[in-house]
Amino acid sequence: MRVRFILYRRYCTSNAIFSNSQISRYARLGQIENARMVFDEMPERTTVSWNSMIAGYFQNNQPGEARKMFDRMQLRNLVSWNGLISGYIKNGMVSEARKVFDSMPERNVVSWTSMVRGYVQEGKISEAESLFWQMPGKNVVSWTVMLGGLIQDGRVDEARRFYDLMPEKDVVARTNMIGGYFQAGRLAEAREIFDEMPRRNVVTWTTMISGYVQNQRVDVARKLFEVMPEKNEVSWTAMLMGYTQCGRITEASELFRAMPVKSVVACNAMILGYGHNGEVEEARQVFDNMREKDDQTWSAMIKVYERKGLELEALKLFTLMQREGVRPNFPSLISLLSVCGSLATLDHGTQIHAQLVRNQFDLDVYVASVLITMYVKCGNLVKAKQVFDRFGERDVVMWNSIITGYAQHGLGEEALQVFQKMCSLGIPPDDITFIGVLSACSYSGKVEQGHEIFGTMKSKYQVEPGTAHYACMVDLLGRAGQVKQAMDLIEKMPVEADAIVWGALLGACRTHMKLDLAEVAAKKLIQLEPHNAGHYILLSNMYASKGRWHEVADLRKTMGAKSITKSPGCSWIEVEHKVHMFTWGETTGHPEHVMIMRMLERLGVLLREAGYCPDSSFVLHDVDEEEKVQSLGYHSEKLAIAYGLLKVPQGMPIRVMKNLRVCGDCHSAIKLIAKVTGREIIVRDANRFHHFKDGLCSCRDYW
Template sequence: MYANGKDLVSAKRVFDMCCVEDVVCWNAMIDGYVKYSEMELAKLVFERMVFRDVVSWNTMINGYALVGSIEEAKRLFDEMPERNVVSWNSMLAGYVKCGDVEGAHGIFYKMPRRDVVSWNAMLACYAQSGKSNEAMELFNEMQGLGVKPTEATVVSLSSACGHLGALDQGASLHAYISEHKIGLTTIVGTALVDMYARCGSISLATEVFYSIELKDVLTWNTIITGMAMHGHAAEALRLFKEMQEAGVCPDDITFVAVLSACSHAGMVDEGRRFLACMSNLYGIDPKVEHYGCVIDLLSRAGLLVEAVELIERMPMEPNSSAWGALLGGCRIHGNIEVGELVGKHLVNIQPHHSGRYVLLSNIYAAAKRWDDARKVRKQMKTKGVTKVPGVSVIELNGNMHRFLSGDKSHPESYNIYRKWSEISAKLRGVLGYSPDTVQVLFDIEEEEKEHALSIHSEKLAIAFGFLHLAPEDTIRIVKNLRVCRDCHDVSKLISKVYDREIIVRDRNRFHHFKNGRCSCMDYW
């Protein structure tokens, strides 16, 4: 009782009166110390025990796992005279907490018996590590063995679907939740809102949001963040107001979402106002993330001098994201002077971040300073830094199809390239489209630049979508990098000429292409 109530001193006083044979009492004392991460004290009690049962061992293993001492947990696990499923789950949880996917996988498949806690832990491990395909495969295995999912199961799977942008699989999961009478609790509902928003269906995210009976601050933050990602800034700000009217107080995450919405929509005055009122009206001191959002907003809007001034007067050291936002603004607005200084600074503080080299190189190349661009690329090579390849993913019948720039590994590559040539020819014939070769920042001939643009990964994914989806179906693509201007322009043209809706999630936001327009209003 005392241990559970945080009064460890009183708990120890009662414990000292217990006899050595009272294993329950000893276990309770160990558990009390473990709950408050007092592992050295727990160890002293454990080592004094004359009689230990499996609970004693499990409590210690769980304690070491919780504080990240995986080696100590493993040592005790190996020494245990007998193990039960809790012992294995405690060890598994330790690997999950440390982010050791390989260790967790090893323990999971060695388990003589697994319960739903085991499956949920492994699913969470995959989902948290970005191994969403593995999470979906594991769920299929779990279903095949007849293991009944719990709330934790569907939360992990929702996260995996959202990470992949797998709307079909996410919708199937939602249907599964309804069919199996898994309650739409605040946690499950919030996970579904996040999943639908990240899969490109903000309308379904909104529908689920308003069906959640009890909405906490995380629920509101999730829908506001979703609106920001989709470029619906006015709706994000309306929800921010509605949240407060519902009696839910915003937190620091809420303001990151609101400021992000302002940034994506170029709402400079509103962004300035929200940053200024955080402390005065809401008692929340702005953190580096909030300043970073406003620096991004100012930089995108071309207010580079004001962005630099904000960096200089921040009450904390600006992080790499803040500097990166400024560098991105320099690229958009062609400010070579500031861009060069910021780019060199970022390369120094993040010497293994390929994006910093690429952006600086591109700024030089856009200014036709080819020698400087080559020097940056050479510096990358010397340091062994490799550029992150552009990857686009499209879902078809619950399966994810992956494309890289110039990719010919897909079994349907011949038909995909032929379809893209057909689309490109129609765009040229109907609208006089010609590739924006300014976007290919290499010192090569125009014809070569046109070819380089024609094989970007999202164009291959669009062609694949044309081959397999009905004309009325939306083409949904997830890309790991920022979409380039030529691919953005092409997607707008395709949506107009073919009357097709295309939704692209890039590294920063969503782009909804319809009737020749994009939801970002060309502001990204």
């Protein structure tokens, strides 16, 4: 009888234990609903069941639900109270945790340690310290938590003194100290602790690996990696990132292939590594082979496409990511925000802005600058200015973002005003500031003022002019018609002229039809950027216009031999949160094809009535021969504008983006379209913004 009773009891208990572990497992997997189901179906719940369920809600970022559960439970023990504290801390609610800490009936070392950990996490190290010294019965964990706080605060020497004070040191404490020394770049001291350790584990070895990697000693790291007794995912990943971060992609991809388990972090690093090396297909292969992806996987792959200039692919993936319901976290939000800038998808960008505000991430200076840049690149200067104005403590980067923004939009006067305000507030401008200011002068035709600022850069602001500043000056002179002086300036430059400088000269030649000098510039550009198809096409068009067919043929051959292809021209427009992409020629793929064609026809009629005649003499624009032959009416930007006229409500500007430069014919056509339809049209091409309004463009026909 007695035996049977014991067996029965054991059955019930094991049943509860089983359910409790199921609750924890489901919570770990993020399936909190399943955990709740198990909990609700249990015939008898123990305190552990309640505690596991509360921990589960905290793990799944539902502190409110966790608290409800805690308030409902009857038999709370110390572990339940401690769970509440650590749960709040995991969710970043340290002051809430402190309230619990102050009101709980009794505390033990875990309660105290959690609370110290909370302050460390918030960066409030002095709070943590005072609590630590008040703590009764500190154990090795408490000491280690405090040690971590001092290290995080960058106080290595103090941390070492603290470390020496510790009554006992275990593997974790020692490993922590090693990490601290590596962070401070003190490799010898880190190594000393490692060498003297009585016991080491995988984490210790991995700390060594990543420590050496962070201090640019990849080969030393590799040696340790070879001899470490046991490796896990993290060790492999740390080693892999050592290679990807310093651009040693061959070694990285060898290691990656050898990895027994490819962690998500490792795959993400490999994608970015390949991308940095321009190997887009390899990156995509890694992406496609991943069984599990996180938000950073998506943003990494999108970034790779964007960097390579494959906007279409980037956008496709962006859309797919949203459709899959991937929720980006802070790092990927930032990354995606800059992608939104490059792709000029204002709606996506605004959505991300809203998400940042919801999480209060927008209060960061850095984030604010990225936001401003995004709005500038999306052609919404009003929003850019709003973000700028609402922010109190601005740094140089933020001032630069808004100055450069005005400059890119051709608002020279405004840019200069902001620059003056910045100077009067005593913020020292840097090299980027001057790029913005000089190009602003150039846009607004302030030749003299530009010269003056350029002259005082070094003497007044201690900023040495670089190639970019010279490029601005060449542009400035070129716009003013002083092409000869621009060429002289290039010859007098103390630094070697780069593609941007020659590009600026070419721009000047284009406007003032200086074909000889243009040829010099174009040849230089090909030399400097042999893979940029635009330069070849430009030079080829120039030769063709002079009937120099031999040279044309030669150039084509060179292009073929080097397998240089022009990225296809495409334009896109955002309508109702969706991106509509148009490539040159046709719209048959678009569901509203017929409407668009009808709109184009109507525009054609309107334009002819307004006295428009097609201009095919854009020799100095990098358009292909084929494109020239094709009807001028079907360039991708015109298709996008036609669609915009159909869809964008009256009074709202039509924003169109193009991956190449707008051709001369389209430019004059769009000016007229803006006039006859009474609409504002904003076109961002590869170089700058064009605000078309009342038959005029903000670039003053110079781009």
